[in-house]
Amino acid sequence: MKKDQTIGEVLRERGISRRSFLKFCASTASLMALPPSMIPVIAATLEKARRPSVIWLSFQECTGCTESITRSDSSTLEDLIFNVISLDYHHTLQACAGHFAEHIREQVIKDNAGKYILIVDGSIPVKDGGVYSTIAGMSNEQILKETAAHAAAIVAVGTCSAYGGIPKADPNPTGAVSVSDLIKDKPIVNVPGCPPIPNVITGVLVQFLTFGLPELDALGRPKAFYGQSIHDRCYRRPFYDKGLFADSFDDEGARKGWCLYKLGCKGPTTYNACATEKWNFGTSFPIQAGHPCLGCSEPDFWDAGSFYSALSTPTENIGKTAIYATAGGLLAGAAIGGVLRARKQAAVKAHQRVTIDDLDKES
Amino acid sequence: MTDAEFLLWVRGPAFNIALFIMLAGIVVRFMEILLMGRKTNLAEARGSEMAGGLNTIWRRTLPDADTFRRSGFTIIAGNVFHIGLFVVIFLFVPHILVFERLFGVSWAGLPSNIVDATTVVTIVALLAVLVHRVKDPVLRMLSNFSDYLAWLVTILPLITGWLAFNRVGLSGSTLIGLHILSVELLMVLFPFTKLSHAFTLVLARWYNGAIAGYKGVQS
């Protein structure tokens, strides 16, 4: 594949038909909730766009995000996207290793300065000089800063790189932080999820190539994919509204497919496309499989109380609080009550009795 | 603070603080009343204190015809928002889950959309009593800051709860967080404003009834 080819040229060279390309554009448009009239626009723009060079850096992560984006065989959209970007550096997917691999990264930065897209998965440990994760003798923070310096934009894939994720979970032993905690001068698009939906990762890239930097929500996520909560698009929502809930994982409610709120569902506070986009080629998503949403695309989801306690319930040990409060109340009540009683008795004592003599006295 | 952190804070430390203040406050208020004690009545009893007390606790719940004629609006609107509050607080499933965590017991709830409709009726009734309070010259004169404060902290959780349930405007976490926070405000002020009548009313009615019962008269 020659450098600087347009995506259209690459597709033609690889024998991908116009029909399947348009199909890809149509599903991307529907993923972004765009009207059908936008399909030709996406197609035309994508065809003319240059295949951007992409550097993918993996830090403190479990490779689940990469697993997610590679969950595709040759005929899927995801694969198509691998044809439209030039993935030049990726630990898990690249064939080369050692100095050679690092050399490629440096070369890509040099050749494409200001033009390449940097994708990051995994959080960055900053405690103790970043010793908890190093690559080629460099800390993750050093590599990130060096690579980000000349990137056109950064896509933080997965909750770890977007918000710190599981490595940041209390007590955060490695001092894990997100990409946006360290990089302040580049456009950053967060694509959180543990892992994110494959089509959403690729969809964000297409959106980026077609329309430029997408519109983001307050947490840096593209609104096209993270604009609605799981709860608002959940097919179990009618049961929530009717007050029909599963009480356990195998009761009648669970079998009838009722709402999983009581079992700890975080759908009402979670923004992601699972309920509409689904997983494994649109087969299912956690709630459909009978498990409450964990809220994995939200910051600190790991520390948001138990996965299995309902959203409305307190997260701390309230039994203890109740005991301390009652004990404290009894003590304070006894003290205040004692003072009031003493005052009352003093008032009774100070009360001057009127005698017959007093009444006889002439004033 | 992100909205996720905000929600975590209101469900965690803030709820703990509010619960502590509310429970300790209620215990203090009870102790204050009970420790003050009552003067021993040296007169001979002409009836039962207990029967009079219990009877009054019940009887004061029902308006007599005369009071109804004079303050029909207050009684109807008052009953509507009190029953509404009961339904909304105790029969909404996500709330029952909180009580279950607190007391270890749970009960059946109502369909969420019925609670939703009840919330609207309760809000309307509370607005009506506020308008009445401001318009009626006598009531207005009798009202002070704490009356308006009690009204505000009662209606706020209803409004924020309705917004959270219907998911209006802000993000899910922010809406639920604001709702819980408004409930915490209510919890903190509960023992120290006239809202404490929710638990002192039983004592007050009992004392009234018992005094009358002892004298052998109707209270």
Ligand code: SF4
């Ligand atoms: S299962 Fe979860 S997301 Fe679906 S309606 Fe119930 S609470 Fe909402």
